[in-house]
Amino acid sequence: MKLAIDSFSYHLHFGKHWFVPAQPRDLRWYAETCRQLGVTGLHIDPLHIDLAREVDWLAEYARRYGLFVELGVIGTSPEALAAPLAAAERVGAKVLRTFIGGSCAEGRAATAARAAQARKELARSVALAEQHGVVIALENHMDVFLEDLREILKIDSPFLGICYDSGNFAAVGEDPLQALAALGERVACTHLKDTCPAGRYADAPAYGLPGAAVHFCALGEGTLPLRQIVQMLQQAKGEDMPLTLEICTPFRRTLPESELLSWEVENVARSVRYAREVLGTG
Secondary structure, eight states: OOEEEGGGHHHHHHHSSSSSOOOOOOOOHHHHHHTTTTTEEEEGGGGOOOTTSSHHHHHHHHHTTTTTEEEEOOSSHHHHHHHHHOOOHHOOOOOOEEEOSSSGGGOHHHHHHHHHHHHHHHHHHHHHHHHHOOOEEEEOOOSSHHHHHHHHHTTTTTTTEEEHHHHHHHHHTOOOOHHHHHHHGGGEEEOOEEEEEEEOOOOOOOOOSSSTOOOEEESSSSSSSHHHHHHHHHHHHTTTEEEEOOOOOOOOTTTHHHHHHHHHHHHHHHHHHHHHSSSOOO
16 A cells, blocks of 8 residues: 655645744655655645645656645535545546545434435536545544445545545544444544554543543554554555645644744654554555
8 A cells, every 4th residue: 555644734834724833844844854855755734735836847847756635625515526536536536635624523304314415416526526536535534424424425435535534533433433434444544643542641632521631642642543544445446545644733832932843743644654564555
């Protein structure tokens, strides 16, 4: 399985979320960092790329170094997906990862309503995806439950799949292995995460629902059955299935900026080594 790193793995460096470093990094820094780690893919968060200015550069960079690309967006309607789908085609991406938005904390009635609306929108969006030759991969972004995803996947199109996020399933109290078994061949891309108990870092916010909340951590330092997950992905999708790592380093408020940023870089590097040496990928 070829390895990619989600740009959100460097979210503290990008400064586009809840922490802004003194010298934020950009798409080019991320791409060079990934290449130095020897991975073969770039999976880019929508907040980390300017589609109007950086797509041509990204396409040339990926071509020059033989990298595959997966882009990201937010939303499910044709209007939200039109420009990102066109950009994905331009950079040669086979997958456009997206999510609906909202929170599972709002309850199952809310997630079901959100999923029903997304299903209506995606039923229109898949035709546009087919025109571009790009699969829309809907992520379990802690905004819907597995049963909601299964309802959406009643849209029978090869241009609609799932971005399987192992840690996000765990954070809403669902079993990542059961979720993967249920989604099977509809997985189009991944966010491979590991999780540890929410109390491990008292100075960092946790993710997820009460009773299920977690911290994300470097691969192999948590509790998720990563070997089984990778084996199941290989069985369902084959050895050519790209594996994207999303290593969400906790934002520890008590750490000096230099230590926090170094920790983020180290967590990603350790995770890449773990994926190669223990999981047998990349």
